[in-house]
Amino acid sequence: MxxxxxxxxxxxxxxxxxxxxxxxxxxxxxxxxxxxxxxxxxxxxxxxxxxxxxxxxxxxxxxxxxxxxxxxxxxxxxxxxxxxxxxxxxxxxxxxxxxxxxxxxxxxxxxxxxxxxxxxxxxxxxxxxxxxxxxxxxxxxxxxxxxxxxxxxxxxxxxxxxxxxxxxxxxxxENGRRGGGKGVGRTKTxxxxxxALFRRTNPKELRVWYSEEDIKRGLAEFETAGVRLAAHIMYDTGLRIAEALSLTLASFPTPEQFRSDAKHRFIRVRGKGRKWRSVSIEEPIVLEVDRYKRYDRTLTLRKNEPDPDVLIIGETGNGVGPLWPRYVQKEFARIREGAGIVGVTPHILRHHYAAHTLLRSWRRRSAFLGIPLEEFDTANAQGVLSQDIIRLKENLGHASLDTTFGYLGAVIYLLGSALPIAYSDELDELIE
Incomplete structure (x- = not known):
């Protein structure tokens, strides 16, 4: 001990x-x-x-x-x-x-x-x-x-x-202090x-959003199979970095299970406060995980070494073991500039999952309802996309729908509204 x-x-x-x-x-x-x-x-x-x-x-x-x-x-x-x-x-x-x-x-x-x-x-x-x-x-x-x-x-x-x-x-x-003498106790403002201390992780404050093509091109730059899979899981499911790296071998279904039974189209994740939630998944990430387990993960394991129960593993100082979040963050920092996604971190990737999910939903539903794509409005979208927003809230583990509504503003940017050049100039400093 x-x-x-x-x-x-x-x-x-x-x-x-x-x-x-x-x-x-x-x-x-x-x-x-x-x-x-x-x-x-x-x-x-x-x-x-x-x-x-x-x-x-x-x-x-x-x-x-x-x-x-x-x-x-x-x-x-x-x-x-x-x-x-x-x-x-x-x-x-x-x-x-x-x-x-x-x-x-x-x-x-x-x-x-x-x-x-x-x-x-x-x-x-x-x-x-x-x-x-x-x-x-x-x-x-x-x-x-x-x-x-x-x-x-x-x-x-x-x-x-x-x-x-x-x-x-x-x-x-400014100089708000208490003590003896005249004028004591006043606070001048x-x-x-x-x-600008904190990275802008609030989606309402982000001013630069990348397209799906930009994100996928960036994720392809990771050289390590484990980090690449972790990034894909975060982008395809919206998991936090610690949640993604704590997934076990049994967390994901096989492709056959996914296709044959609807109950296997979810994974169980333990998030903040040690609370469990169900997160819906799509077939592409199931296939990605299956390929990793059958090939990359098998190659990473050494002979005569115990197989850790976690899904994503890599080389550590003591052999093969679970990846640390800090290692994944360093890999993001290494590839960002070359991949053209200088504002993306693991947590910002989670925001892009949410924004891109809503954008895809808007494209489908607006086409079905005959609404021009560019006529997106956050107020109307709350009604049109109500089911998608509720599902997204559950996937992200938000306590309130108001938090999930914050991603509707991102759809406006992704649909092509102009952004001030100043925001791009400040990207490296304000969005990390």
């Missing part, structure tokens, strides 16, 4: 008794693998506790007084949340052999993917079988906010080079640029 090491602590009474100023009581510190405090992070926490550093404005000349007034920095509860978030980032850097002083915006997007897909969490790296749950987009954004604020602080201290992030305009708090 593994031993868990607690690496985030508060300055306690014992430290105060040894001479640490009482004003620091409760301030978080992070201990590294050698058992030593991380001086960079501790200085950062003290600066925020002291009020020397805020998210958007550095406060010059403020010095902590140990008596005579109340410290006007961040609350201790806020600092503890930030400490745990930064500790996850520190662990991720160590796991990926990345020096935090050299982390760039591209690596931050990789870090966001790792959190969103469940590849990495507070407790450590992804464990096969779904033992680490992915974070919600709002949580990922909060983790990234903490990381970027710390990295900007490190730039001010000369510990690292500047972070070249894209920024967008937005309402942001102004339209300041905020870092």
């Amino acid at each position: 593994g031993v868990r090491f607690k690496t985030v602590f508060r300055v306690g009474e014992a430290a105060v008794a040894e001479g640490v100023p009482r004003a620091f009581l409760g301030v978080p510190i992070i201990i590294d693998e050698e058992g030593q405090p991380d001086r960079h992070l501790f200085e950062y926490f003290l600066s925020r506790r002291n009020g020397d550093w805020s998210a958007y404005t550095r406060v010059e000349g403020r010095v902590l007084e140990l008596s005579g007034r109340t410290v006007t920095g961040d609350k201790l509860s806020f600092l503890m949340d930030r400490a745990y978030q930064l500790n996850v980032f520190r662990r991720w850097c160590r796991f990926e052999s990345v020096d935090w002083r050299d982390v760039n915006d591209q690596e931050l997007r990789v870090y966001a993917e790792a959190l969103e897909e469940g590849v990495f969490s507070r407790s450590g790296p992804y464990k096969q079988g779904g033992e680490v749950d992915p974070l919600e987009p709002s949580s990922v954004n909060q983790y990234l906010t903490s990381v970027i604020d710390f990295l900007r602080y490190a730039v001010e201290r000369g510990w690292r080079a500047n972070l070249a992030l894209k920024y967008r305009r937005g309402q942001s708090p 102004s339209a300041r640029p905020k870092p």
